[in-house]
Amino acid sequence: MRLSARSEYGLLAMIELAGRIGEGPASAREISEVQAIPPKFLEQLLVTLRKAGLVTAVRGARGGFVLDGAPEDISVLQIIEVLDGPLSPTVCDDERAAACGKSGACAAGTVWNRATRALREVFEETTLADLASEQRRMDSHK
Amino acid sequence: MRLSARSEYGLLAMIELAGRIGEGPASAREISEVQAIPPKFLEQLLVTLRKAGLVTAVRGARGGFVLDGAPEDISVLQIIEVLDGPLSPTVCDDERAAACGKSGACAAGTVWNRATRALREVFEETTLADLASEQRRMDSHK
C-alpha cells in the first residue's frame, strides 16, 4: 500500500510517451525536462519499465523510449506494480497472519482487503489512453 | 498514501476495545498480549488515540482504556488519520503541483485523486461496530 515517487514519476513519463506516439523515440533527458523529473532517476525507472515490457528502448544516438503497445492496453496498475511492487495491503502479512491464525481470523484484514480492491479497481480501469486524452483536453483548455 | 504498522496495530486495538464494551478498562499490556502487538509501541498509539478523543484513559492501577463513543460512530478512517496522518495522495503536492502548473494541469493528478477518494470511501463507511460484529462472527465460526 505504498505509492512512492517512482510510481508518480513513472506515470508522468508514460503519459508523456503516450502523447508522443508516432513521433519516434523520446530520450530520458527530454522527458525529464518536460516533466521536471530528476534525469538519472528517471533513466532507471525507464529501464525497469522496459524490462517489464511496457516500453521499448532504442539505444544509441537519437535513441530513446517508445510505448510498447497501445495506450488502451496499458493500465495505471501495471505501471504502479512494475515500479512499486504488487499493490498488496502491506499490512496483515507474514507474522501478522500467524498472529491472526492464533485467534482465528481478524476482522481488520477484511478492511485492508476491501481497501486494496478499491485501489486496484481504480488503477486497473484507468489506461494511458484515458490519461493521454485527458491531458490533451487539459492542455487545450488554456 | 502510506499505511504503516501504526494504523494496523491501532485498528486491532480499537477492535479489541470495541469487543469489550461494558467490561471496564483494558490495559495496554492486556491488549498487546491478545493482539500480539509490541507493548510499549502500543502504549504510544493509545495515548495518541486518546489525545484525538477516540478512547478514554483511566490512569492508575486497574486502569486502562475504554472506547470513547459508540462503535457505530468511530470509522476506520478516523483511526487511520489519527495514527498515520491525513490520507492524501502523497503524490502530486508541493513542488510537484508547481511543476504541474508549469505545463498547465496534469492528468496524473486525476488518477491519484480518484484513488484517494476510493480509499477514503472504504475507510469512512466502515465502522468499529461493523468490524466488531464481523470479528464475533469469525470467532464463533470456530
Add this chain to the structure above:
DNA sequence: GGAATTCTTACTGAAATACTATGATTTCAC
C-alpha cells in the same frame, strides 16, 4: 571517430519506521 544515448552497478545522504528505555505521575488495594 565522436556525440548521444541506454545500460549496469554501486554508492550515499536523509528521512521514516518500528520500536526500546527510562522514569515520572497517577491511582487502586491493602
Add this chain to the structure above:
DNA sequence: GTGAAATCATAGTATTTCAGTAAGAATTCC
C-alpha cells in the same frame, strides 16, 4: 501510606527505505 499497576512523557536507536547521484561501459547514429 506503601506498593503495585497502570498511564504519560520524552528521548534514544537500529534498521530500512527512499530518492537520488556517480561513474563508466556498451551501443548506435552521423
